[in-house]
Amino acid sequence: MALCSVGRPLLLNTRNSLGCFFKQKQTFCSKANESQEEEIRKKLQLFPGGSIDLQKQESGIAVMTVNNPARMNAFSGSMMTELEERVCELENWTEGKGLIVRGAAGTFCSGSDLNAVRAISNPQDGMKMCMFMQKTLTRLLRLACYRLPLISVALVEGKALGGGAELTTACDFRLMTSDAVIQFVHKHMGLVPGWGGAARLVRIVGSQNALKLLAGVKKVDPDFGNEIGLADGILKVGEGDTLVNTERWLSQFTKGSAPVIRAVKKVVLSGRELALDEALTTERHAFGTVWGGPANLEALALKTKHK
Numbered sequence: 001m002a003l004c005s006v007g008r009p010l011l012l013n014t015r016n017s018l019g020c021f022f023k024q025k026q027t028f029c030s031k032a033n034e035s036q037e038e039e040i041r042k043k044l045q046l047f048p049g050g051s052i053d054l055q056k057q058e059s060g061i062a063v064m065t066v067n068n069p070a071r072m073n074a075f076s077g078s079m080m081t082e083l084e085e086r087v088c089e090l091e092n093w094t095e096g097k098g099l100i101v102r103g104a105a106g107t108f109c110s111g112s113d114l115n116a117v118r119a120i121s122n123p124q125d126g127m128k129m130c131m132f133m134q135k136t137l138t139r140l141l142r143l144a145c146y147r148l149p150l151i152s153v154a155l156v157e158g159k160a161l162g163g164g165a166e167l168t169t170a171c172d173f174r175l176m177t178s179d180a181v182i183q184f185v186h187k188h189m190g191l192v193p194g195w196g197g198a199a200r201l202v203r204i205v206g207s208q209n210a211l212k213l214l215a216g217v218k219k220v221d222p223d224f225g226n227e228i229g230l231a232d233g234i235l236k237v238g239e240g241d242t243l244v245n246t247e248r249w250l251s252q253f254t255k256g257s258a259p260v261i262r263a264v265k266k267v268v269l270s271g272r273e274l275a276l277d278e279a280l281t282t283e284r285h286a287f288g289t290v291w292g293g294p295a296n297l298e299a300l301a302l303k304t305k306h307k
């Protein structure tokens, strides 16, 4: 039985929440919300185009591609619902260790498809779309909460604008190619982020920098990204295949014992998102899952030195 059915992700959350320290924070738990989600899913399907492709590799690293190059990889409505489906697939990928999120044809993502945005520009639809994307991107960021040790990185080539900039913040790390730009263009669109991008940005770069990026609509190039902690590394264009280089970079975090990596991601996520008491409780539980475990016993037997 699948753990998750895309049409009923709320059921998924209830079932999967046993091992999930975020269960008390889930908000989509009423029948009314469930039917609202279904309603917006149907509406989004009315705006087709592009795709979200997922390639799960034997290495345990998956590549998710935002694929709509004719519109600079803007998110059509159907791509928003496909993103939810792909996240669901990842939640159930027991061999998964890492995820690379990138855009097709050398550019990341230019946000929502403005044609779809115009058609759903009334406040009710906007709120439903916003809740839908917030929930999907939160699930993407919290993949480890579903028993997987997945560590994610956004490979930012070209432009990441608006919702595309928000998508980068739903990954654990961001690597930028030397020609890349991340820009929260929301203010210029008369908006603020609504896909959870502001809340995540504050946690990544701090409130001072977040204010500069959102209120100043500052273009973040790789050097500035590095300076404020938005970029975790810079990939020089022309020095090898960027995807291969990203896989190599990511593998430093995904190699080793899966239960230990899962526990690491859990303590970091809980430290960032929960109140201290709750985070300490989660840390104790995570510690209990690895103490005396195979990786721990092996390290003790080998008398491992950390030179």
Ligand SMILES: CC[C@H](C(=O)O)C(=O)SCCNC(=O)CCNC(=O)[C@H](O)C(C)(C)COP(=O)(O)OP(=O)(O)OC[C@H]1O[C@@H](n2cnc3c(N)ncnc32)[C@H](O)[C@@H]1OP(=O)(O)O
Pocket (backbone or CB within 6 Å): 070, 071, 072, 074, 110, 111, 112, 113, 114, 115, 117, 159, 161, 162, 163, 164, 185, 186, 189, 191, 192, 193, 194, 195
């Ligand atoms: C604000 C938050 C938010 C949300 O919460 O929903 C959003 O994400 S709204 C979208 C924010 N993004 C934009 O406003 C992007 C607007 N587009 C541009 O600034 C440029 O197109 C750019 C910089 C992405 C690329 O410029 P370039 O000169 O390299 O190419 P073109 O402008 O010729 O673009 C090629 C082609 O793509 C279409 N395009 C680009 N972005 C979008 C988009 N977001 N939605 C729909 N279509 C988009 C562009 O119109 C061109 O199509 P064409 O048919 O050739 O005119």
